[in-house]
Amino acid sequence: MNRTLVECARCMMEHAGLGKSYWGEAVMTAMFLRNRCPTRAIHQDKSPYQVWTMKKPILANLKVFGCHAYVQVPQDKRAKFDSKSSLCRFLGYAEHQKSYRFEEVSTGAIKISRDATFMEDKFDEGPRNYNDESSAVEFDDQDC
Numbered sequence: 208m209n210r211t212l213v214e215c216a217r218c219m220m221e222h223a224g225l226g227k228s229y230w231g232e233a234v235m236t237a238m239f240l241r242n243r244c245p246t247r248a249i250h251q252d253k254s255p256y257q258v259w260t261m262k263k264p265i266l267a268n269l270k271v272f273g274c275h276a277y278v279q280v281p282q283d284k285r286a287k288f289d290s291k292s293s294l295c296r297f298l299g300y301a302e303h304q305k306s307y308r309f310e311e312v313s314t315g316a317i318k319i320s321r322d323a324t325f326m327e328d329k330f331d332e333g334p335r336n337y338n339d340e341s342s343a344v345e346f347d348d349q350d351c
Contacts (some may be wrong), residue, residue: 212237223273224331229298232308236272236299243269270297270307275329278309279322293318297325 216233220226225233242255243264249255256264270276277292285291295309301319309318 212241215241219272222330223271223296225273225296229273232298233272239300240269268305270325271327272299273297273330274325274327275312276307276309276323276325278311278318278320292324295323296331297323 212234215237216230219233219236220229223229243266245252245254249258251258254264256262274297276295276297278295279292280290294312295318296312298308298310298317300306301308304319306319306321307323309320309323310316311318
């Protein structure tokens, strides 16, 4: 299972043009996706998510990892003539709420939001490293 997640995460980072420092976000997103896919280990053509929650996963909310999105800035956090949205990078899904995780392109700040307009065909030009120093960890496939 670990190798499957690592391979999936590697492909997602490569496709999005993101550097290795995004591996944590990519693995979490790969796990989120894997848990929503049917598996032969469960002999009922159900996903692990469906067995665990007794609900079918909503696949319409799935987005392309690393794509650009405009995330709405709440009205109480902006002045009258400030922009109503900020350009962000989609990093995955929030753990305990029906929201998405984003990294603001200009500041590197992490945002959790449901209100976003996704541009699933827009990505960074080349490899980019995550701003969070705690995520800059060397990850070796042989550790899995």
